[in-house]
Amino acid sequence: MAQGLDAQNKLNAMHNINYTRRVTFFLSGLLIIFSQGNLNGQTLKSVKPVNHTYQIPQDYLREPDKIPAFWISTVDDVTKFLKQNVHKGHVEIIGTSAGGRPIRAVVYGIPRNGKGTTTFSGSLGFGDVRAYRGPDHDKIVYMGIAAVHGGEFEGIVGMVNLIAVLETGKDLRGKEWPDITAVAGKLNRIILIPIVNPDGRSRIPLRMEAYRDTDLTVAEYLNTGGKPDGKITGWPQIKEFIPMDLTLPGFPGGYPNDAGVNIQHDNFFGKRQPETQALFDLAERERPDLIINMHTGAVHMLMHRPFCEPVLYPVFDTLFRSVLTELTLSGLQDTKDPLIEADLGRSPMSVFNLDGALNLLCGALSVVVESPSHAFSGKGQSGKIAFQTPEMLLDAQLTCHQEAMKFLSLTGGRSKWTKNNQK
Numbered sequence: 001m002a003q004g005l006d007a008q009n010k011l012n013a014m015h016n017i018n019y020t021r022r023v024t025f026f027l028s029g030l031l032i033i034f035s036q037g038n039l040n041g042q043t044l045k046s047v048k049p050v051n052h053t054y055q056i057p058q059d060y061l062r063e064p065d066k067i068p069a070f071w072i073s074t075v076d077d078v079t080k081f082l083k084q085n086v087h088k089g090h091v092e093i094i095g096t097s098a099g100g101r102p103i104r105a106v107v108y109g110i111p112r113n114g115k116g117t118t119t120f121s122g123s124l125g126f127g128d129v130r131a132y133r134g135p136d137h138d139k140i141v142y143m144g145i146a147a148v149h150g151g152e153f154e155g156i157v158g159m160v161n162l163i164a165v166l167e168t169g170k171d172l173r174g175k176e177w178p179d180i181t182a183v184a185g186k187l188n189r190i191i192l193i194p195i196v197n198p199d200g201r202s203r204i205p206l207r208m209e210a211y212r213d214t215d216l217t218v219a220e221y222l223n224t225g226g227k228p229d230g231k232i233t234g235w236p237q238i239k240e241f242i243p244m245d246l247t248l249p250g251f252p253g254g255y256p257n258d259a260g261v262n263i264q265h266d267n268f269f270g271k272r273q274p275e276t277q278a279l280f281d282l283a284e285r286e287r288p289d290l291i292i293n294m295h296t297g298a299v300h301m302l303m304h305r306p307f308c309e310p311v312l313y314p315v316f317d318t319l320f321r322s323v324l325t326e327l328t329l330s331g332l333q334d335t336k337d338p339l340i341e342a343d344l345g346r347s348p349m350s351v352f353n354l355d356g357a358l359n360l361l362c363g364a365l366s367v368v369v370e371s372p373s374h375a376f377s378g379k380g381q382s383g384k385i386a387f388q389t390p391e392m393l394l395d396a397q398l399t400c401h402q403e404a405m406k407f408l409s410l411t412g413g414r415s416k417w418t419k420n421n422q423k
């Protein structure tokens with residue numbers, strides 16, 4: 001979650017659960033990773049000792065009896081899926097995590113050719129973003145990222161299935177998405193990163209969490225961490241300590257990388273984490289128009305207004321209305337009324353975070369989307385429990401990507417969003 005949960009869920013989060021049985025979970029033992037390679041002309045070397053013992057209540061590591069085949073969410077399963085199924089696109093390692101794990105992107109289409117003549121800030125001062133975006137400024141580039149927080153699986157599953165659609169026309173259930181296939185053909189470039197934070201995702205040894213009705217304690221424990229007795233650290237309290245001390249008792253959750261940093265709130269203008277740097281390098285190279293940053297932590301799927309250049313506010317408004325309207329018409333919101341669900345008042349501005357940083361780096365509109373969770377349900381406006389099946393969660397993921405890509409195709413991207421390309 002990048003923003004948080006509604007008041008009802010936060011009340012649920014206050015419930016204390018005490019478990020006497022615990023499992024001591026040796027994640028890595030003593031592992032020294034030396035990795036050296038040549039990526040995009042850069043020599044990468046990472047040396048990272050990891051020696052942590054995590055204590056998690058045993059019940060927290062329970063999986064459902066039945067996990068749908070389309071629910072591909074672990075680092076190993078995603079890596080295997082990409083290796084076996086990406087043929088039209090290319091798999092590229094864009095960087096190495098703090099813990100020495102490769103970060104993989106899948107790219108489709110032809111990248112922008114050539115470079116601009118100035119920095120992004122310089123182009124704003126000059127009054128024309130084309131000076132930064134270069135000769136291919138009017139090409140349109142879509143980027144999707146997931147699992148900045150390792151305990152938020154829905155975005156990973158969505159991204160894997162989106163890749164399946166781009167490769168075969170069908171998701172892993174066999175459902176066709178003709179609108180995605182059509183709009184993908186109109187975009188010049190698509191870049192998808194199923195797991196930005198493989199350290200955080202690897203810390204949670206589950207493919208799918210057990211469903212726990214309206215109690216979000218376990219989901220939050222696995223995501224944002226907690227004490228050995230099973231109590232959660234809490235959100236947003238977890239953000240008071242970045243980097244966090246991974247050697248403390250309990251479980252640090254899937255938020256941080258192996259350096260203890262939640263990269264949604266990295267030190268963007270200072271010494272950046274390797275995951276952030278990989279995203280920055282990629283964003284500078286590709287100059288995407290639109291970035292969708294998939295998180296989990298809402299009752300129904302919601303898009304957050306980013307802290308970004310004011311010139312992009314009306315662009316976000318249109319994107320928000322497009323995506324939320326389609327989600328509503330698809331039966332994936334609280335009500336069936338788009339006027340209610342696509343009301344801009346639902347999305348107050350976020351604090352400065354990764355998405356604001358990506359915007360100021362390259363001019364992209366970068367937005368967080370918060371998915372409901374497979375592990376617990378929130379309550380809708382009427383107080384009714386908003387249970388969503390894994391199938392509905394996947395539909396919401398793919399609908400969001402579909403509408404975001406349609407929006408990009410119809411509006412023409414950054415070069416067309418601002419009048420005369422002005423700042």
Ligand SMILES: [Zn+2]
Nearest residue numbers: 001002149295
């Ligand atoms: Zn998150």
